Amino acid sequence: MKNLYSIRMRASVREQHISGAERIVPEDRLGETVSALVARASSKGCPPDQIVITVDSLKDIVPQQRRALDVVMLSVPDVRAGRESASRILQRLGVSVRAIEIAMAQLDRGASPSGNNMRGAMVLDASTGERLERDRERGVRASRFDWSDEGERKISRLLADAGLTHFRTREALALATKVAHAPGMVAELCWSDDPDYTAGYAASLAMGYVRFPVLKQKGNGRGGRVFFVDPNVFEMEAFLAYLQTRPVLITEAGHCRQVHDPEMFCAQVNGRRPEKIFT
Ligand code: COA
Ligand code: AMP
Numbered sequence: 001m002k003n004l005y006s007i008r009m010r011a012s013v014r015e016q017h018i019s020g021a022e023r024i025v026p027e028d029r030l031g032e033t034v035s036a037l038v039a040r041a042s043s044k045g046c047p048p049d050q051i052v053i054t055v056d057s058l059k060d061i062v063p064q065q066r067r068a069l070d071v072v073m074l075s076v077p078d079v080r081a082g083r084e085s086a087s088r089i090l091q092r093l094g095v096s097v098r099a100i101e102i103a104m105a106q107l108d109r110g111a112s113p114s115g116n117n118m119r120g121a122m123v124l125d126a127s128t129g130e131r132l133e134r135d136r137e138r139g140v141r142a143s144r145f146d147w148s149d150e151g152e153r154k155i156s157r158l159l160a161d162a163g164l165t166h167f168r169t170r171e172a173l174a175l176a177t178k179v180a181h182a183p184g185m186v187a188e189l190c191w192s193d194d195p196d197y198t199a200g201y202a203a204s205l206a207m208g209y210v211r212f213p214v215l216k217q218k219g220n221g222r223g224g225r226v227f228f229v230d231p232n233v234f235e236m237e238a239f240l241a242y243l244q245t246r247p248v249l250i251t252e253a254g255h256c257r258q259v260h261d262p263e264m265f266c267a268q269v270n271g272r273r274p275e276k277i278f279t
Contacts, residue, residue, distance in 0.1 A: 070208035184234035193223035
């Protein structure tokens, strides 16, 4: 793993962010990766006013290698059932009802002070629900992560077998895997701000990545991410340093399974390692 580079793309129209993605690749794949990211920026339906590509050498920093969180696809019929299951799962992981209610209400309303979606994630005290991020318009963004070639091949096959072919799932799983290893992290909750994309997830090291087909109504453009942290061990500087700058490569896929009984799944979630949850 020599001469690795972080390549990041962001694109905007009228100064509004419309697309972002990133890779970690060796020097000999810089050109093709930049081209692919430019193509990605241009595939959004509206031509971007600006595409910014940043290429940084990782120098001598060796990426942490991680196994992807196990994926659980939970069958829920509607938003209400999805959110109830997500809430029960988060509670089993140690997030308080109050923190969950605050998180969901903020995501519904637009979590930034201006009532818009944030540019990154909220950080919430998992016990009190207090918001800890310094800038509530921006929040915190995880960066410097990617799948290795082998990891990507394996996860793409597994997700495709499960009917999840959209690149968004693969990228969200990589992000959630990096985030789950952050110091002080308890669990993450996410639903997209894309009005056409109703799926969302709750994720943690202990439970894996639990995907819900619906966590919001179609047509709703409000969404975002919440990082619930343990106030007893959370330290903002270490948290930010890890999430924003520490390179992470996901080299192994986890398991992937459909669960039809949310009740039973919730009852099994208890903060143990995922492989134990299913035995
Ligand atoms: N929403 C809105 N604005 C964004 C944004 C987002 N998601 N990401 C970047 N921007 C804009 C902001 O104006 C930002 O300034 P800020 O730091 O004050 O918010 C500016 O671009 C620079 O952002 P920065 O993160 O420094 O840019 P970057 O070029 O280093 O990285 C991304 C950009 C989008 C690649 C990176 O932030 C990111 O989100 N990586 C993860 C991508 C991914 O795989 N997501 C999975 C989603 S399923
Ligand atoms: P998306 O998954 O792209 O639909 O993004 C949903 C929400 O997640 C955005 O509105 C942001 O609030 C937040 N977000 C976007 N990128 C990141 C990131 N890299 N890290 C943490 N949160 C993010």
